[in-house]
Amino acid sequence: MAAPVLVLDHPLLQHHLGQLRAVQTEPPAFRALVAILSQALFVEATRDVRAVPAEVTTPLGTAPSCQVQERLAFVPVLRAGLGMAEALLDFWPKASVWHLGLYRDHDTLQPITYYNKLPPRVDADLALVLDPMLATGGSAMAAIDILKRHHVRRIKYLGLIAAPEGIRALQKAHPDVPLYLMAIDDHLNEHGYIVPGLGDAGDRQFAT
Ligand SMILES: O=P(O)(O)OC[C@H]1O[C@H](OP(=O)(O)OP(=O)(O)O)[C@H](O)[C@@H]1O
Numbered sequence: 001m002a003a004p005v006l007v008l009d010h011p012l013l014q015h016h017l018g019q020l021r022a023v024q025t026e027p028p029a030f031r032a033l034v035a036i037l038s039q040a041l042f043v044e045a046t047r048d049v050r051a052v053p054a055e056v057t058t059p060l061g062t063a064p065s066c067q068v069q070e071r072l073a074f075v076p077v078l079r080a081g082l083g084m085a086e087a088l089l090d091f092w093p094k095a096s097v098w099h100l101g102l103y104r105d106h107d108t109l110q111p112i113t114y115y116n117k118l119p120p121r122v123d124a125d126l127a128l129v130l131d132p133m134l135a136t137g138g139s140a141m142a143a144i145d146i147l148k149r150h151h152v153r154r155i156k157y158l159g160l161i162a163a164p165e166g167i168r169a170l171q172k173a174h175p176d177v178p179l180y181l182m183a184i185d186d187h188l189n190e191h192g193y194i195v196p197g198l199g200d201a202g203d204r205q206f207a208t
Pocket residue numbers: 077078079080081102103104105109111131132133134135136137138139140166192200201202203
């Protein structure tokens with residue numbers, strides 16, 4: 001059985017997702033919305049992170065706390081995953097960042113790897129693949145293939161909008177990887193774009 005697909009249906013998050021999709025949303029607002037939604041996905045995806053009880057001294061006494069034990073790695077798929085990684089680093093600054101550069105060939109829609117900044121020795125307990133758009137699933141599958149070739153054992157995928165086609169392909173190739181999403185859309189068009197989606201997530205973040 002495949003790992004779960006979780007869609008965050010909280011109304012405040014869905015409100016922000018609507019703003020993100022809107023055609024009139026300009027890159028600065030688009031980037032801010034990507035950041036908020038990514039942090040929400042991050043919180044949910046790390047719900048099961050290992051932590052030990054701790055105690056902290058307050059001005060009035062001591063309070064129970066906890067210390068996270070796991071080393072996290074963020075794996076942004078360039079370009080569109082960059083905004084997600086930046087937001088997650090704001091939330092959890094001590095994570096490692098392993099950049100992967102992939103783009104889809106316009107004609108074949110096959111992912112082309114042009115950059116790989118995984119360290120020679122991967123030493124995280126949990127790697128989070130970050131890419132706002134899961135369309136055919138080719139890029140996500142390629143990113144996860146690379147991680148597995150480097151013997152990364154625990155992987156989760158965080159995305160904003162997915163097409164059913166991409167989810168099916170990813171679950172078939174990597175049934176052990178859970179997906180955390182903001183929405184599952186209707187279908188892919190003939191150019192491999194998610195409908196209704198939000199357009200090109202890289203172009204909308206970086207004003208290209
Ligand atoms: O599921 P897939 O069919 O592989 O499509 C999804 C990929 O397409 C987009 O990247 P794009 O190729 O546009 O590169 P960019 O982020 O540099 O614009 C997106 O950010 C994903 O990486």
